[in-house]
Amino acid sequence: MKNKIKKTEAGFTLVEILVVLIIVFLVLAVGINTYQAQREFTRYNDAILKVNQLIKSARNNTLSHQTVYDPENLEEPTYVPEGGYGVFIDQSKTPGDSRFILFANTATGNNPEEEALKKARYDEGEDLIEEVYALDPIVNFEGLFLDQNDPPSPLENNEHQAVIIFSPPLADSYLAVNDQPNPDELTTLPELYLSFRRLGAEVVPPLYIYLNGISGISEIQQP
Helix, strand or coil, X not given: CCCCCCCCCCCCCHHHHHHHHHHXXXXXXXXXXXXXXXXXXXXXXXXXXXXXXXXHHHHHHHHCCCCEECCCCCCCCEECCCCCEEEEEECCCCCCCCEEEEEECCCCCCCHHHHHHHHCXXXXXXXXXXXXXXXXXXXXXXXXXXXXXXXXXCCHHHCCEEEEEEECCCCEEEEEECCCCCHHHCCECCEEEEEEEECCCCCCCCEEEEEECCCCCEEEECC
16 A cells, blocks of 8 residues: 655745845845945045046156147147146036146246246146046035145135146146236245045045145045
């Protein structure tokens, strides 16, 4: 006589399925939030690294006597700019509208005072633009500081413009506020800070790009 084996069907109850689904949704939610936060953090850091790289490029181009190509100069289309290289800063309170422009300082003046003025400013019509970077909208550019421990030093006349120039042959750095400096007051910067903060993260300390006015070397710092 053959023994009959009774087969039993195993399965999940509705409550067990719901519990599993809830756990899966929670894991996905945490994972998505973590991914988004990490992505924003990466964008924030990459934007500041890019600005710092533009400043470094301006200094390196000046030190290495990097040539520029000027298609409108038929006699000498490739030459070393006498005024060196610089970064023009166009600050805006609107996210994504702040610009940082790496340029060759090719504008020259007809007299010593005018020449000094040209060497310390950015002339969009005469200087040769090497690269334009629009700051990532996730980053708020808070402005320029002369001392990290002091309150912000706002740009005058609310024009929100400044320029960092590296002059040959030793890449001495100069700062001109509002693109209209007085030639008699051009001095080598003791130091300069550019302050950045990630939007939506007010409790997170800002990051600074610190520029040493003696060496002209820039680096990213935390407060």
